[in-house]
Amino acid sequence: MNYTSIKDYQSLLAQGEISCVDVVSHYIREIKKYWHLNAFLEVYEKEALDRANELDTLRKSGRKTGRLHGVIVGIKDVICYKNHITSAASRMLENFNSVYNATAIEKLLQEEAIIIGRQNCDEFAMGSSNENSAFGNVLNAIDNSRVPGGSSGGSAVAVQAGLCMISLGSDTGGSVRQPADFCGVVGLKPSYGRISRYGLIAYGSSFDQIGIFANNIDDAGLVLEIISGKDVYDSTTIDDVFFSDIEAYTGTNKIGYFPVMFDHPGLDKEIASKQKEFINSLTKHGIETLPIEFDLLDYIVPAYYILTTAEASSNLSRYDGLKYGVSGFSPELEEQVKITRSKFFGKEVQRRIMLGTFVLSEGYYDAYVTHAQKVRQILLDKIKDIFQQVDAIILPVSPTTAFKIGEKNNDPIEMFLADIYTVFANLTGIPAISIPLFQHTNGMPFGIQLMASHANELTLLSLSKKLIFIQNR
Numbered sequence: 001m002n003y004t005s006i007k008d009y010q011s012l013l014a015q016g017e018i019s020c021v022d023v024v025s026h027y028i029r030e031i032k033k034y035w036h037l038n039a040f041l042e043v044y045e046k047e048a049l050d051r052a053n054e055l056d057t058l059r060k061s062g063r064k065t066g067r068l069h070g071v072i073v074g075i076k077d078v079i080c081y082k083n084h085i086t087s088a089a090s091r092m093l094e095n096f097n098s099v100y101n102a103t104a105i106e107k108l109l110q111e112e113a114i115i116i117g118r119q120n121c122d123e124f125a126m127g128s129s130n131e132n133s134a135f136g137n138v139l140n141a142i143d144n145s146r147v148p149g150g151s152s153g154g155s156a157v158a159v160q161a162g163l164c165m166i167s168l169g170s171d172t173g174g175s176v177r178q179p180a181d182f183c184g185v186v187g188l189k190p191s192y193g194r195i196s197r198y199g200l201i202a203y204g205s206s207f208d209q210i211g212i213f214a215n216n217i218d219d220a221g222l223v224l225e226i227i228s229g230k231d232v233y234d235s236t237t238i239d240d241v242f243f244s245d246i247e248a249y250t251g252t253n254k255i256g257y258f259p260v261m262f263d264h265p266g267l268d269k270e271i272a273s274k275q276k277e278f279i280n281s282l283t284k285h286g287i288e289t290l291p292i293e294f295d296l297l298d299y300i301v302p303a304y305y306i307l308t309t310a311e312a313s314s315n316l317s318r319y320d321g322l323k324y325g326v327s328g329f330s331p332e333l334e335e336q337v338k339i340t341r342s343k344f345f346g347k348e349v350q351r352r353i354m355l356g357t358f359v360l361s362e363g364y365y366d367a368y369v370t371h372a373q374k375v376r377q378i379l380l381d382k383i384k385d386i387f388q389q390v391d392a393i394i395l396p397v398s399p400t401t402a403f404k405i406g407e408k409n410n411d412p413i414e415m416f417l418a419d420i421y422t423v424f425a426n427l428t429g430i431p432a433i434s435i436p437l438f439q440h441t442n443g444m445p446f447g448i449q450l451m452a453s454h455a456n457e458l459t460l461l462s463l464s465k466k467l468i469f470i471q472n473r
């Protein structure tokens with residue numbers, strides 16, 4: 001199975017060159033062969049084969065096929081799939097069976113995608129290395145001593161290692177873009193409100209978005225077209241309809257960049273120099289680049305961690321052993337809640353709940369939350385201004401390539417600071433994408449990140465295609 005794109009794959013199916021059953025069997029074999037990567041927590045083997053069989057029959061009968069007909073998709077373990085476990089990689093929800101489908105899942109199924117399994121991640125999507133999963137860490141397929149990134153590490157590795165065609169992840173502060181970068185695949189975080197969050201286990205509700213891992217830009221665009229849209233179950237979804245009409249894009253090709261981000265002392269020297277050289281080369285390919293001043297770099301990570309932990313402390317209060325979570329330890333209410341939450345939440349989740357509860361508490365709220373909200377507002381004003389001048393902003397994805405397992409695990413602050421380039425898009429709700437372009441001398445891939453104004457995913461996808469084309473010529 002030499003998978004290149006959804007379009008090519010579907011034409012092979014239509015010509016009768018291959019069948020969905022062949023393809024599902026292939027991916028199941030690969031998943032088993034690479035089981036040690038720990039990318040999947042569960043594989044729906046029988047179900048996927050049965051569905052493939054049905055789809056083969058349907059196609060051969062000449063009926064019109066769905067737009068994702070036969071596409072093999074893996075889903076991060078935070079997206080609810082009816083009658084399947086959704087555990088958020090936590091002991092707390094180890095046996096939680098979803099009673100409904102997330103809207104994104106519903107839409108995938110309607111268009112005849114085949115869901116092959118659920119993918120490992122950091123517990124409740126909190127982390128940047130996939131070392132916080134209650135079910136073991138995930139290995140980067142290129143170098144097994146390195147992390148895949150996080151929190152959607154399993155989803156990134158699954159696409160990287162050819163264990164599925166598309167993965168759905170979630171991105172609250174970079175969890176799709178950073179692992180995509182560490183694994184050398186495409187990672188798209190759409191605008192806030194583009195894809196319904198109905199059925200996505202909440203972390204920071206004003207930041208969370210479902211995101212897409214793919215092998216190429218067209219696949220990511222097609223999947224976005226299908227799973228996005230207004231949804232009565234999520235009032236924050238936007239009305240705008242997204243068509244992935246990439247070739248029809250007519251922007252001005254003006255890209256801005258913040259020099260301060262590329263000159264940051266934390267950014268790996270080789271990453272910085274390759275990215276700068278690339279940006280400098282863009283003019284001769286008809287892309288205008290514009291340096292933009294940015295003096296808020298030191299504020300974005302603190303603002304992100306104050307607001308997301310505050311939202312998380314509220315969102316995760318439902319896991320008390322009564323509403324959700326493991327119960328039956330004590331007849332005393334307080335005792336029951338205490339035992340459940342201390343025993344079944346991992347260390348990082350507990351740390352964030354405590355941090356969030358602290359910043360929300362009386363006397364501290366103004367000092368932390370109010371300030372962080374001000375930073376968020378200033379950023380929103382700032383981008384309004386920037387997108388009057390340029391179509392997109394180019395920036396790094398992560399300060400380093402995939403680091404070694406255990407390397408940053410004992411220093412939460414260092415791990416937080418590494419989110420410096422990705423949290424911007426979530427604080428402001430704008431769409432962002434990471435595209436693989438380069439290889440580091442340490443053997444690991446890395447790329448660049450593009451951000452566009454709200455609801456302008458088409459700009460992102462079309463410029464991404466141009467940049468990949470320029471780099472590959």
Ligand code: GLN
Pocket residue numbers: 125126127128150151170171172173174175176203308419
């Ligand atoms: N690394 C960030 C965090 O730990 C991002 C997580 C995410 O996007 N889900 O919060």
